[in-house]
Amino acid sequence: MEQFDVVVVGGGPAGSAAAWAAANQGCSVAIIDKAVFPRDKPCGDGLLTNGVDALRTLGLADQLKSFHRIDGAEFRYREGSVRHDRPSWGVTAPREHLDALLLAQARAAGAKVTEGTKVTEPVLDGSTVCGVRCTTSTGAQLTVPARVVIAADGAHSILAKTLRTTAWRTQPMLNLVRAVVDAGPAGSEHTMYLELLEQDGITLPAGGWAFPLGDSRLNIGVGVFSTYRNWKSVNLQRLFDSYLTSLRNAGVVTQTSDSARNLRAQGSLRGWIVGLGRGIRPAWAPGLMLAGDAAAVASPLSGAGIFKALKAGMIAGRVAAEALDGAGPQDLSQYERDLARSWGRADDLGVLLLRLVSRPALARASVRAAMRFPKLALAAGLHLDTVRSGGDAKAVA
Numbered sequence: 001m002e003q004f005d006v007v008v009v010g011g012g013p014a015g016s017a018a019a020w021a022a023a024n025q026g027c028s029v030a031i032i033d034k035a036v037f038p039r040d041k042p043c044g045d046g047l048l049t050n051g052v053d054a055l056r057t058l059g060l061a062d063q064l065k066s067f068h069r070i071d072g073a074e075f076r077y078r079e080g081s082v083r084h085d086r087p088s089w090g091v092t093a094p095r096e097h098l099d100a101l102l103l104a105q106a107r108a109a110g111a112k113v114t115e116g117t118k119v120t121e122p123v124l125d126g127s128t129v130c131g132v133r134c135t136t137s138t139g140a141q142l143t144v145p146a147r148v149v150i151a152a153d154g155a156h157s158i159l160a161k162t163l164r165t166t167a168w169r170t171q172p173m174l175n176l177v178r179a180v181v182d183a184g185p186a187g188s189e190h191t192m193y194l195e196l197l198e199q200d201g202i203t204l205p206a207g208g209w210a211f212p213l214g215d216s217r218l219n220i221g222v223g224v225f226s227t228y229r230n231w232k233s234v235n236l237q238r239l240f241d242s243y244l245t246s247l248r249n250a251g252v253v254t255q256t257s258d259s260a261r262n263l264r265a266q267g268s269l270r271g272w273i274v275g276l277g278r279g280i281r282p283a284w285a286p287g288l289m290l291a292g293d294a295a296a297v298a299s300p301l302s303g304a305g306i307f308k309a310l311k312a313g314m315i316a317g318r319v320a321a322e323a324l325d326g327a328g329p330q331d332l333s334q335y336e337r338d339l340a341r342s343w344g345r346a347d348d349l350g351v352l353l354l355r356l357v358s359r360p361a362l363a364r365a366s367v368r369a370a371m372r373f374p375k376l377a378l379a380a381g382l383h384l385d386t387v388r389s390g391g392d393a394k395a396v397a
């Protein structure tokens with residue numbers, strides 16, 4: 001098969017953004033994805049202003065109108081709730097729709113897209129990655145040579161294993177489930193709900209969200225951080241049910257028929273993991289860069305990963321093009337430096353805070369403190385999650 005300058009594995013946000021950036025700099029680019037688009041991806045579908053900005057950069061400003069606007073946020077906790085309205089917090093964008101748009105942008109920029117083809121392993125020349133081996137939907141084996149490979153194949157990245165990293169054992173991650181629920185005629189169509197969750201009376205480093213999708217539908221999910229000592233003992237289906245009850249008690253959800261079990265049987269409740277805080281460092285090897293969830297780049301305090309995936313992808317695409325124009329793909333350390341420059345300290349501070357509040361007593365105390373000064377806490381959280389992550393907090397619309 002023909003050699004490409006850049007082969008991108010995975011056509012999610014990270015992969016499409018990487019391909020778009022590399023193609024725009026004149027590289028020949030191929031994207032290979034095992035799925036056929038449009039495809040769903042378990043996600044909360046929420047994008048804050050930094051994600052919206054990234055979509056504008058990728059040329060999707062006009063398409064933003066088709067997404068559902070969020071202009072209110074309600075933070076709930078045991079003793080009460082705090083509400084904060086802004087002209088726009090961001091949007092919800094169902095991933096089936098968003099990812100198909102992003103892939104189309106990459107294709108329009110010149111990337112060749114191959115769907116339904118699974119990458120099985122890298123091709124190595126010594127210790128340099130110089131292509132990938134794949135299996136097509138018909139079972140045919142294919143080798144695709146590349147000068148640079150960008151692995152954007154998600155949280156269970158096959159290519160991340162090439163780096164033989166032990167990062168997963170030490171770096172934090174979030175274990176999550178989500179479902180799309182018909183909430184009934186209640187709540188606000190443009191408010192997002194967030195809640196710190198408990199199990200058996202213990203405040204966990206675990207959260208629940210309910211994001212509005214329009215037409216009374218909510219994307220509801222829960223997640224627990226692996227920095228909690230007993231995180232493996234947390235039953236996410238049980239946690240989901242107790243969060244659903246809390247949303248019913250608050251009048252956000254009025255229908256009573258759904259439960260984690262039903263939603264799972266319908267295929268709506270699905271789980272996944274997200275690696276946090278640039279968990280894999282360095283995120284490159286000769287001929288290879290990891291982007292998005294493959295590099296565990298999601299925000300440490302919220303698990304928001306779409307914006308981080310878009311940004312890491314754009315950086316990886318640019319660095320690939322620059323390397324191919326310059327000293328070649330052996331040394332891609334510029335990628336690591338650019339990631340660090342984009343959000344290094346925010347990530348490290350976020351991971352530190354996360355580890356601190358992952359002790360139930362400290363989690364409780366920090367929520368109490370945050371609720372005494374909600375606007376300050378919110379501003380600090382937003383600053384870390386949005387502004388320090390390379391976005392600006394200006395209104396979306």
Ligand SMILES: Cc1cc2nc3c(=O)[nH]c(=O)nc-3n(C[C@H](O)[C@H](O)[C@H](O)COP(=O)(O)OP(=O)(O)OC[C@H]3O[C@@H](n4cnc5c(N)ncnc54)[C@H](O)[C@@H]3O)c2cc1C
Nearest residue numbers: 010012013014034043044045046119154272292293305306
């Ligand atoms: C339940 C849940 C809720 C979340 N909510 C939010 C949220 O509200 N907001 C937010 O910003 N983030 C959220 N996240 C995180 C967000 O979903 C991820 O960070 C984001 O999808 C990362 O994008 P990506 O492109 O790196 O990977 P992905 O979106 O996972 O894309 C990877 C792509 O690679 C393909 N692929 C995988 N393996 C192979 C292979 N071997 N060969 C070929 N192709 C392959 C897959 O088919 C897929 O298309 C959530 C995550 C979860 C699990």
